[in-house]
Amino acid sequence: MRLLFTILTLSYITIGNSQEDKTTSQENLSYQADKIVKEATTNILNYIGLPPDFKVVQLDIPNVIAYTKHGDRYIGYNPQFIQRLRIQTETDWSAYSVLAHEIGHHLAGHTEKSGKTNPGNELVADHFSGFILQRMGATLEQAESALLSLEKIGGISDTIHHPPILSRITSLAEGWMQAAALNLDHKVLERTYHPENSESKKYLYKCTFNGDENVYYINVNDQVIWFNERGRAIEIGKKLESKSTNFSWKIEYGRSVYGVDAKGIIWSNTNYNSSFKVGKVEEFTYQESAE
Numbered sequence: 001m002r003l004l005f006t007i008l009t010l011s012y013i014t015i016g017n018s019q020e021d022k023t024t025s026q027e028n029l030s031y032q033a034d035k036i037v038k039e040a041t042t043n044i045l046n047y048i049g050l051p052p053d054f055k056v057v058q059l060d061i062p063n064v065i066a067y068t069k070h071g072d073r074y075i076g077y078n079p080q081f082i083q084r085l086r087i088q089t090e091t092d093w094s095a096y097s098v099l100a101h102e103i104g105h106h107l108a109g110h111t112e113k114s115g116k117t118n119p120g121n122e123l124v125a126d127h128f129s130g131f132i133l134q135r136m137g138a139t140l141e142q143a144e145s146a147l148l149s150l151e152k153i154g155g156i157s158d159t160i161h162h163p164p165i166l167s168r169i170t171s172l173a174e175g176w177m178q179a180a181a182l183n184l185d186h187k188v189l190e191r192t193y194h195p196e197n198s199e200s201k202k203y204l205y206k207c208t209f210n211g212d213e214n215v216y217y218i219n220v221n222d223q224v225i226w227f228n229e230r231g232r233a234i235e236i237g238k239k240l241e242s243k244s245t246n247f248s249w250k251i252e253y254g255r256s257v258y259g260v261d262a263k264g265i266i267w268s269n270t271n272y273n274s275s276f277k278v279g280k281v282e283e284f285t286y287q288e289s290a291e
């Protein structure tokens, strides 16, 4: 497979004010985004031996989304977001990375259930993105380029329920290294993560959220932990003190904050200041034996 690494020129951003110029630049932007998004989707699916039968459409959304409609698998994207991403990262791998993330949601079956997403699923999609980009020839740095620049270009994720960016980068790098290990090139495995100290392997609570099959654990360091399929602990959030009298403490991940009451019920606060139950916390004491 041949990837074209065209350094984007800014030529389509015209300085003139005429309506014609604006229309032309919009059309060029749309065209360029359409080309890279379709190329990336097809190449990724080719690479895993599946027919490129996903429907790729431009939508008026903040960034990118995977969904199903009438049994067809769709990827919707905002062309401005794609072009901002390519300009910011100066590589087409960033576009490949976000497309791979969405394809990961489809292939892992996340889009076949309710539209609601959860941090575990997001990390699975990031893992797939890192994995497939390594197989396609991206360096770890290129594979991470999109996640590293998402905050700068004002598009954090496909949903507000995404876990914090560091968790996502960790999961993506895990996928990249898992793929690299298939080549039996052990040198690439030397990059290490902050290993958990023995203290943090003491778990006190387990949390479950409605509509999310994942289980999250809270350790004595107040880290909210999700284990990937290889048993790797990834921190997705924090247990924090709550100032509200209604809650004993709160759970925070990404931009989401949940209150936990004295009975262990997890509550979500809506914008309208009303709360609804989203899950529960159970006490759970487990100390991993010393290695």
Ligand SMILES: [Zn+2]
Pocket: 101, 105, 122, 125, 158, 159
């Ligand atoms: Zn996602």
